[in-house]
Every structure is written in structure tokens, then in C-alpha cells.
Amino acid sequence: xxxxxxxxxxxxVDGVGVTVEVHVARGLPGFTVVGLPDTSCRESxxxxxxxxxxxxxxxxDSRTTVNLAPTTVRKIGSALDxxxxxxxxxxxxxLSPSAIxxxxxxxxxxxDGTLRHVAGVLPIIEAIDAPxxxxxxxxxxxxxxxxxxxxxCAPDLRSLIDALTAESPWPRPPEDPAExxxxxxxxxAEVRGHQVxxxxxxxxxxxxxxxLMVGPPxxxxxxxAHRLSGLLPELDDALALEATRVHSAAGVLxxxxxxxxxxxxxxxxxxxxxxxxxxxxxxLRPGEISLAHGxxxxxxxxxxxxxVVLDALRQPLEEGVIRIARAETRVEVPADFLLVAxxxxxxxxxxxxxxxxxxxxxxxxxxxxxxxxxxxxRFDLRLDVHRPDPRALLHGDAAECTAVVAARVRSxxxxxxxxxxxxxxxxxxxxxxxxxxxxxxxxxxxxxxxxSGSLTARGLRRIWRVALTIADLADHDGPxxxxxxxxxxxxxxxxxxxxxxxxx
Amino acid sequence: MSSSGxxxxxxxxxxxxxxxxxxxxxxxxxxxxxxxxxxxALCGGSNPGTPAAAASRHGGAVLDALxxxxxxxxxxxxxxxxxxxxxxxxRALDVATFWxxxxDAGVGVTVLGAPSFPPVFAADDDxxxxxxxxxxxxxxxxxxxxxxxxxxATRYGRDLAFELxxxxxxxxxxxxxxxxxxIDGAAHGGALDAAGAPPIAVVGSGLDRIYPRAHAALWRxxxxxxxxxxxxxxxxxxxxxQFPARNRLIATLADALVVVESQHTGGAxxxxxxxxxxxxxxxxxxxxxxxxxSDGTNQLLVDGCAPVRDATDxxxxxxxxxxxxxxxxxTRRPPSxxxxxxxxxxxxxxxxIEQLLLATGLDLGALALRLDELEADGWISQRAGWVxxxxxxxx
Numbered sequence: 001x002x003x004x005x006x007x008x009x010x011x012x013v014d015g016v017g018v019t020v021e022v023h024v025a026r027g028l029p030g031f032t033v034v035g036l037p038d039t040s041c042r043e044s045x046x047x048x049x050x051x052x053x054x055x056x057x058x059x060x061d062s063r064t065t066v067n068l069a070p071t072t073v074r075k076i077g078s079a080l081d082x083x084x085x086x087x088x089x090x091x092x093x094x095l096s097p098s099a100i101x102x103x104x105x106x107x108x109x110x111x112d113g114t115l116r117h118v119a120g121v122l123p124i125i126e127a128i129d130a131p132x133x134x135x136x137x138x139x140x141x142x143x144x145x146x147x148x149x150x151x152x153c154a155p156d157l158r159s160l161i162d163a164l165t166a167e168s169p170w171p172r173p174p175e176d177p178a179e180x181x182x183x184x185x186x187x188x189a190e191v192r193g194h195q196v197x198x199x200x201x202x203x204x205x206x207x208x209x210x211x212l213m214v215g216p217p218x219x220x221x222x223x224x225a226h227r228l229s230g231l232l233p234e235l236d237d238a239l240a241l242e243a244t245r246v247h248s249a250a251g252v253l254x255x256x257x258x259x260x261x262x263x264x265x266x267x268x269x270x271x272x273x274x275x276x277x278x279x280x281x282x283x284l285r286p287g288e289i290s291l292a293h294g295x296x297x298x299x300x301x302x303x304x305x306x307x308v309v310l311d312a313l314r315q316p317l318e319e320g321v322i323r324i325a326r327a328e329t330r331v332e333v334p335a336d337f338l339l340v341a342x343x344x345x346x347x348x349x350x351x352x353x354x355x356x357x358x359x360x361x362x363x364x365x366x367x368x369x370x371x372x373x374x375x376x377x378r379f380d381l382r383l384d385v386h387r388p389d390p391r392a393l394l395h396g397d398a399a400e401c402t403a404v405v406a407a408r409v410r411s412x413x414x415x416x417x418x419x420x421x422x423x424x425x426x427x428x429x430x431x432x433x434x435x436x437x438x439x440x441x442x443x444x445x446x447x448x449x450x451x452s453g454s455l456t457a458r459g460l461r462r463i464w465r466v467a468l469t470i471a472d473l474a475d476h477d478g479p480x481x482x483x484x485x486x487x488x489x490x491x492x493x494x495x496x497x498x499x500x501x502x503x504x
Numbered sequence: 505m506s507s508s509g510x511x512x513x514x515x516x517x518x519x520x521x522x523x524x525x526x527x528x529x530x531x532x533x534x535x536x537x538x539x540x541x542x543x544x545a546l547c548g549g550s551n552p553g554t555p556a557a558a559a560s561r562h563g564g565a566v567l568d569a570l571x572x573x574x575x576x577x578x579x580x581x582x583x584x585x586x587x588x589x590x591x592x593x594x595r596a597l598d599v600a601t602f603w604x605x606x607x608d609a610g611v612g613v614t615v616l617g618a619p620s621f622p623p624v625f626a627a628d629d630d631x632x633x634x635x636x637x638x639x640x641x642x643x644x645x646x647x648x649x650x651x652x653x654x655x656x657a658t659r660y661g662r663d664l665a666f667e668l669x670x671x672x673x674x675x676x677x678x679x680x681x682x683x684x685x686x687i688d689g690a691a692h693g694g695a696l697d698a699a700g701a702p703p704i705a706v707v708g709s710g711l712d713r714i715y716p717r718a719h720a721a722l723w724r725x726x727x728x729x730x731x732x733x734x735x736x737x738x739x740x741x742x743x744x745x746q747f748p749a750r751n752r753l754i755a756t757l758a759d760a761l762v763v764v765e766s767q768h769t770g771g772a773x774x775x776x777x778x779x780x781x782x783x784x785x786x787x788x789x790x791x792x793x794x795x796x797x798s799d800g801t802n803q804l805l806v807d808g809c810a811p812v813r814d815a816t817d818x819x820x821x822x823x824x825x826x827x828x829x830x831x832x833x834x835t836r837r838p839p840s841x842x843x844x845x846x847x848x849x850x851x852x853x854x855x856x857i858e859q860l861l862l863a864t865g866l867d868l869g870a871l872a873l874r875l876d877e878l879e880a881d882g883w884i885s886q887r888a889g890w891v892x893x894x895x896x897x898x899x
Contacts, residue, residue: 483869
């Protein structure tokens, strides 16, 4: 007899609907799974068999064929276990086809019949075409985030079949997990001194400008970067769903519903290119840049990352998505993040202070080459961070707190939305000319810089966008003034380590 | 001309290219016999370009002389190993091709004792055996001042090295330096800027091995307008031990040596020692006593070297210009009232911009605007978020 059970599998960060067809017929006893299953999916045969037997069902004593349609998509992982088990039960006439009418099944089976959570429930649920979906208890909360149809669960296969055959009522879904304690965001008011860096953080958060901080060890670069996450506004619905989907697909979704706070990812500098941008030969797993979608990717010790990893960031920085292609497959994963990086001015770290650097020329040369020009060009804000004045550390005035600055950031983002973009950093050149005219003084400043060759056409746009954000933060309407442009110039200095040791 | 049709110099050049051969070893090699004989002996007669008869006739004697060289402090086994490695290298090198490469590259060659060998080197007690040059060797004729210093120079050191190089060249004094990063490069940059006396560079690698690569353009310009000298034939890479040897040539060439910035130890301090040993005038540029980059130069001053403030101090020390000239009049445009208010808050030591924000009470935009204005007029310099006053006009 033939049984058809709807389910879905994960492909990149998207779900793909899968129809599980099970055919049980007379012939030599055997069990085959066809339809491009990978190894982990093929193994489900053993799990399903054990789960059926321990749950008190019998294993069909005949030829059983499982087909996973469409056969062109590679099926990876154990999410189809439950659907296969249900299909086998129906096809071997241990369960009536009417009991599964209009229901889709999703979940991994334990050998004792337990239903287990799988990664990527959110995108998988979105791809399933059925009025009702049965998921493992651990996935109920995540599956309900879509919220467009009833989700049911059962702790194990036996109680699921009992509920399907109406012998017992549906088991109650587990309690919603308690809202996780929001990790305290580091407070901006704790920062003493660092006036310029603090301004740069505010501008980065408000305008979505990528930020590079260069400074000696102990100057406070990492400490400052951590303050940024508190300044960013919450994600809107669409972005929150996208971010949640990526985290779900990677299997790292924290409890507590949609991801509303902008994610903060800080991969170590030993991170491989695949871990950074995503991929892998089997399931195309989202990388750090996709997990940072809607939030911040913080690269501490930028100069220690391998050049391959850094150059892989260039395309997603421009386009906001990463396209991963392998011989057979190709996926597109969102990766729209704010890049914040910190690095020492040279390998020994003391290059900012006159004459204190102990690096050899060769080491310096290598360090300079590590961070390519095109990548440096994508930082709108480039800042030298100094060790703060000890007097400011001890006696400095308490500065503005995160909440005050975050309110300003929100208002700037609202202005950007009125211009039709999410942040000022996304404005095109023509939109800038139309929406952010320059005053005479500002034009003169830019013209001088262009003539002297210290500014390129691309740099001009970046300066212009930052100047606009600075004006927005000051609640300034009308043409941008020379002060705004001068600040933007100042915050996009050529990094100290790049300046060659040649004479002027 | 010898039996192989090549000048004897060709074999000296080839010997200089052997591994780990510096001036002392090259002298030892040449003591053992005629260049061509030594070469043939090292090749063991298997070099097709060398008559086998010559090798068999002289080979044994040459090698014996090399092995028994009393000036070599190594054990006999080490000496043998070195001679064997020379033999391997010699068999792999074709003298005629190598010699032609020098001619084709426009590299001049002169050997100690030849009439073209510069007398200033010939008179030295540790002279180079062979010299290679690019450019015009006649440029060595005039008065020469060496400007040397650390590669990890500060802005202050680089600026003053540039200024010294420019002003000395303008006054017709040839600037000698090593084309290294930092002070060396800045001094030659200044000398080229002046378009005065031709610059002289002494390098520690073969003339086709540009080191550091960042100075490729500078290297070319010095070769075009002045002269670059090396003790090493084409293809010789820059090895660490070759730089102290290079420094002794700089010290030999210099009528006066100016150390602009140097750490307590370092190549420039070695050059100062070599110059003192040769009785040259050694001068040093004072720096802040707290600056690591001026540690060595300040020590030189304490040890009795004459201080250098500008090119005039050097010229006076050389006896060229007995009357110190007046300091140049202030030529910078006076700062605007707003600019002057900011300038008042900038101390003589570099200060981070944060400090200025606090001191002036201005916001970043207004301050940045005024600082840019002051920098454009030459009153301050900005670097990596530090602001520093510029002491006097540089034009």
C-alpha cells in the first residue's frame, strides 16, 4: 500500500517542502530510501525501525520503498524521521490514512520513539504545505512563531499515534519558556574620556556606518565596541524574522521567540572562511556574517584574520547577502551587518607612540598587506583610539548614558526611513545629491580635498554620508555645513599603520 | 686578459658572489692566488670555461693557501666545509654570463688597486675589495655628509632628516645615506627635493636587489641623479651581516656624520663608532630625553658629539660657512582669531585630540575645521589623532 506524508527539509536557510512517499508491497523484505538522501538522512532507516519496534508497532515484513520528493533537492539531516515513520505505519496498514489527513510531520526520532527537536524549524515550517503540523515538543515554541496554523506536538511516537487515532487527547504542549533574562548591555556612561570614539560609535549606530578602530593594546577598543550593541534600535518585524530564520537554520536560536535585539557576533581571528561566510560541503550552514544579519559583526584584532577571510567579506558588505555556490547547489543567505573592527597599529601594538614600535619592517609590511585597500575603503569611520588620559579615567565627568544616545540614534534612523532607506549608509550617490545638499563652505572643503588627491570619488560619497548622519544627530535641517564635513573627514582618517615611513 | 678571454675583474666579481663572502674573505681568497687561478681551483677544473691545465697546475697550492689561511679563526673542518660550498656555488656560476650581466645592467665595477677605484676608499684601513656602482662615480668628488638614523623614526626625525638633506644639498654638500626606511630615506628625499648636490647611497645588497622594496622609486631616482654604491655583485640578497659592513663604507665616505635619531643600539650607532674610529666629525640631533627614538643620539651628545640644529651647524663644523646665518623669518600666514584660540591650547608636546576638545570646549566639527586650517598654514601637524605644533616654517 502507498502512503504520502507532507514534511520539509532545510536547504541553506530556507525550507523546502518534501513529500515522503512510502510504498510497502510483497517481495523480498528490504528497506530503501531514494530521492537524494545524504548519509545522515539515510541513517533514519535504522532510527525509524528501532522507534517503531520499541513503541509497540511491527516492522513491515515486506519490500518497503521510501521516496523523498522532489528528488532534485538533497535531503540532509534527521528532520524527516517522523514523516518516514508515519508513512511506514500507514503503508503497512497499522494506521488509518484518514488519521493523518491534512497533517504534516516533522522531527527526529530517538530509538525509544522520543520526538526530538531539529535545527531550522522556523524556515521548515514556512515551507510546509499542510493545514496542521505535528512537531516535537522542543520545537513547538519556534514553530508557533510563524503563527498561521495550528501546531501540535507529542513527546513520543506512541502517544502521537494514540492522539492521531483519537484514543487519547492531544498532549499539552510544553509551557512557553520563560523570557530569557536580557543580558545587561554594557553602559556607555561607564566610558571615561574617549570623546571622539564615543561620537564615532554614535554615528556608526545611527547611520549604519562601518567602523574601524586602531589603537594600542589597552586603549579600550573592545570595550568601546561592546557599547555599540546597546545603541542600536530593536529589529523591525521583517528583519527580526529574517534574523530568527538564520539562527534557527544554524541551530543556535536562543529561547524566547523572535530575535528582537540586534545580534552581536564576535568571531575569533582564527575563524575559517567557511565559518565566516557560511557553507560546508553538506548542509550549507549560515556563517558568522549571516548570524550577524541585522546586527553587528565585531572583528577584534582585524590584522590577525587571514586575508582570505577578510576579502570574502567584501561582496556581502556591498550587497547585504552572501551567495554560496557549490558544485550542485547554490543558496543565498541574508548577511546585512554593521562591521566593527579593531586592530593594533602594528604587530607590537605600540606604533602610535613615537619611536616605541619594536616591529621589523618585514612584520610591518606583512601587517599592512593583511588588510586590503578595498576592505579598508569600506569603513566609513576610521578612528585612532588612544589610551585615555589617566586624569579623565579618575575624575572625568559622567558622560551620557546609553538610553539617551540610543534615543538620538532612533530619531536619525527615522529620518533615514523617511528618505526611503534603512540607514544613511545605504543612500546612493544621486540620492545624496538630492537629499543632502552641501553648503558653500562644505563644498569648498571637499573640493580642496579632491584637488589635493587626498580624497577619491568613492571616499567623497562616504564622507558625505557620514556628514549627513552627523547633521542628523545634531537635528540639523538644510544644507550640510563645513563643520559636518570636517568632522566626517576627521573620523575617516587614514589608519596610522598605513602611513608609510617615507618622508613627506 | 687571461686565457679565458675575460678580464681578471670578472673573476673577482664572481668570487664576491660566493656564499658568505664579505670583504675579509674576498681578501683572503685573493691572497691565495690570481683571481682566475682561485676560481679554477674552487671549480676543481670541471668548469668548461676554464682550462683544465691551469687548474691542475695551481689548484692544489691555492686550496692549501686557503685552508691554511692564518686570518681565519674557524676550525679546519669548518674551513673545508665552507670551501666545499664555494666549490659547489662556483661550479653553478658561469663567469662570462655573470660578467656580461653586469655590463648589460650598466653596473660599474672597480677593483681595489685599479686607477678608477675611489681614493677615499683605497686609503681606508678596511677597504672594500671590489665596488659596484650605478650612476656616476664622479659624484664622490665633493664634500660629503652622511645622514643616518633609525628605521623606526618619528615624524620629528623624518622631518628634520628631510630638511637637513634638502638644505645640505642646496649648499652643494653631497648627502650620503643608506636608502633604509625612516631617517635614511627621508634624508635622500630631501636631497632629491633640493636638486642640488647629487645624492650618494651605499647599500648592503646587490644593485638589482632593491631593499627595502618600499624605496624602489627613491632608489631609482638616486641612481639617476647621483650614485648608488655596493660591495656586492648583482643578485646578492640583503643579509643582516652585510649592513654593518655597509655602514663602515658610509662612515668612510662621510666628511661629517649626522645621526638624526637612533635607539640606544642600532645600525646608526655602529656607523657613529666607525666614523669616530676614522676621525670623522660625528654630530647628533638632540631629541626629547623621553623619546626612545632619540635615546642613542642623546647619548652621543652626552659623549661629546656636537649637536645639530640645522644644516648651518653642519656646515660650520665642516668649516665651510664660518658665519652662522640668521634664522629664517616667519613666513607662515598668521592664524585667524579662531585658529589662534585653538593654537593657544596646543602644548609643545603632541596632544590627543580628545584633550583639545576638553580644553577648547568646541565640538568635533568646529575643532576639526580649525585644525585643518592651522595644518594647511603649517602651524600644526596631525597624525593618528595626535596634534602637534610645528616649531618653525618649513618651505
